[in-house]
């Protein structure tokens with residue numbers, strides 16, 4: 001996926017990273033190469049222009065970090081920009097239920113396949129999806145949907161070639177009777193956008209009132225993606241896109257153009273012909289794949305937050321092994337004092353969402369006091385604290401009362417529970433992720449919680 005672009009980027013950046021000093025000339029050379037690479041990947045000219053312009057101005061305003069070469073910093077800037085162009089943060093699908101999803105797009109883009117894939121995705125999350133066949137022009141399309149539905153054991157409502165409005169009305173009713181909470185409407189496409197097609201889907205939209213309208217788009221579409229997306233968006237107010245056939249040799253034009261062209265998030269990607277070949281689309285992971293320079297990116301990230309890398313890494317390893325004890329807890333608190341929950345949260349998922357407000361820092365100070373008044377053996381082996389005498393001594397030693405001790409234990413249990421959860425995650429996946437993002441960063445957090 002995006003091999004073409006990532007090959008080019010790798011070359012540009014390995015040249016740049018070797019340079020000790022960056023000056024206007026070698027930055028300009030690199031930017032010219034990036035521009036060529038993007039244009040050759042069929043990203044639209046306007047988008048490439050603004051992309052390059054923005055990178056240039058960021059490069060100029062950069063502070064130099066110790067231990068990081070300027071060339072590596074440029075990689076990080078391009079990486080951040082790529083994430084933004086690919087959509088920024090991942091946005092979740094609507095949580096409303098019942099949920100109505102309208103799938104639109106050109107013929108052959110992968111709507112019918114993506115409808116089934118999406119249904120399976122919802123089903124695997126414990127929802128009750130169904131599929132409604134609204135492609136009335138090709139009887140084969142209805143059969144295709146029925147077969148897919150059977151394969152994933154999801155009901156398909158099809159009514160033959162009656163008007164789409166009637167189909168929608170009947171479909172909604174039947175879906176309700178069947179107690180489905182996610183209704184996915186597979187529509188007809190044309191080879192090219194034409195007004196009749198748009199009118200038909202618009203009518204359908206008036207009847208269905210979908211919470212989500214997804215544009216299904218072949219990722220090989222290139223810069224034509226801009227026009228297609230703009231037209232569909234103007235007429236139908238899209239809420240997101242599904243990028244298909246990312247398993248093929250796509251250059252990246254469509255993916256890199258969508259957000260800037262119409263400002264809709266890419267929510268999913270199709271990565272093969274099978275119904276399981278479907279995943280959430282994460283702009284940051286995609287950017288990392290395109291750049292193929294995860295190591296440099298994390299190096300710069302680390303330099304930025306000035307982390308005490310070794311300690312934190314071993315802490316997160318301990319957490320994942322499920323062996324979190326009081327010594328680890330103490331280490332964690334001390335690290336947190338150094339770099340805040342935000343910095344540490346990148347490594348230790350459980351605390352990513354915690355706000356370091358006043359109450360929380362008081363609690364942390366108390367916890368630290370309690371931990372420090374334990375013996376080293378007690379910190380290594382929490383079960384030693386089953387003695388109420390020792391608990392009282394420790395609490396007194398820390399100048400606190402019993403209720404704070406109980407609160408402390410609760411917090412510790414929370415961490416421990418989380419570590420067990422992490423341990424249950426697929427170890428192979430964990431390992432490969434750790435390897436891929438050697439040293440950890442945002443990806444680690446997201447991967448850990450999303451792949452279970």
Ligand SMILES: Nc1nc2c(ncn2[C@@H]2O[C@H](COP(=O)(O)OP(=O)(O)O)[C@@H](O)[C@H]2O)c(=O)[nH]1
Nearest residue numbers: 107108109110111112113244245270271272273
């Ligand atoms: N390799 C690959 N093929 C896909 C993917 N999604 C769809 N296809 C294929 O693309 C073709 C058109 O898909 P279909 O769902 O019928 O498109 P529709 O006309 O928009 O409904 C079919 O042969 C699918 O198997 C994908 O993510 N990867």
Ligand SMILES: [Mg+2]
Nearest residue numbers: 111112135141
């Ligand atoms: Mg179809």
